[in-house]
Amino acid sequence: MKLLLFDAKQYDKDYFDIYSENSEIEISYVDDKLTPETSYMAEGYDGVCVFVNDIVNSEVIDKLCEFGVKxxxxxxxxxxxxxIKYAKNKITVVRVPAYSPNSIAEISAGMMLCLTRKIPQAIEKTKKYNFSLEGLVGFDLVNKTAGVIGTGKIAQQFIKILVGIGMNVIAYDVFPNNDAARELGFKYVDLDTIYRESDIISLNCPLTKDNAHMINENSINKMKDGAIIINTARGGLIDTKALIKAIKSKKIYGAALDVYENEKNYFFNDCSKDGIDDEVLKELLQLENVIVFSHQAYLTKEALTSIAVVSINNIKSFLNGEFLKNEVFYDELQDKIVDFR
Incomplete structure (x- = not known):
């Protein structure tokens, strides 16, 4: 198997090289993201490895098939x-379903505490030898209500932390996990209840055509005054302009964001020399009660190990003709994408 890994960073190379050693997989790395314009690079390869901001649309899939990518x-x-729907019967798609739920849950908690206790502002003040406590009044989380949207593996780890702090947890999921609710001590409610009752709202769901911009002017208006929004899922879940407006008007206290809806041109890259052209992102970064990370919530040694190991094992299963437990495909009978969640 000749594999081309797109959007490769040094940490990708380090871990994939370790775990592909002594296998039948020969990996080449390119810095470029996979797009219609860069798809030509896949010629001569049997497989491609992509990340969150690569574009694999119908045009790219046709090109990959033309080159013999399997x-x-x-x-x-x-x-x-x-x-995924277009890829059906053309090319196999596999993923890493849960590489490190703990890493994302833990950073979500850290970002939440940064906002509620004004930790970034405190650090900046003391670096300038300003030891005054003016402007640093925060608030306790105990007995506050957290609304978690999406209750998969990451969310369940986050809920454990929230419960440990002493928060009340309510949740929404298209596919409720009632066993997890009983075990972890949270309650399922509808989205309007999440918006109405939550002091903290955390997005932990996949992005679909049905929930794009679910955080918008309308849903924000239903929220408590002074609510905090945390998003470690996908940037497209939030209408950023509506969020900025709500923070400026103090309807929303603040936001902790590991993702951004138009991140693909900037996140994972050093833009400090050339700057950025995205005026919305610039405005977002200037807001005091906003924390923006560059999609780093997953970035731990444990997660990188899991990503490499599961990806390599997915390829090995494919080569050996074994059942692909991590395959993603469109099911015509159910008219939906199946991912064995």
């Missing part, structure tokens, strides 16, 4: 960047 290996859980 498998698309997603080294991430989300697959919204791949036209």
């Amino acid at each position: 498998i698309i290996v997603l080294r991430c859980a989300g697959y919204n960047g791949v036209d």
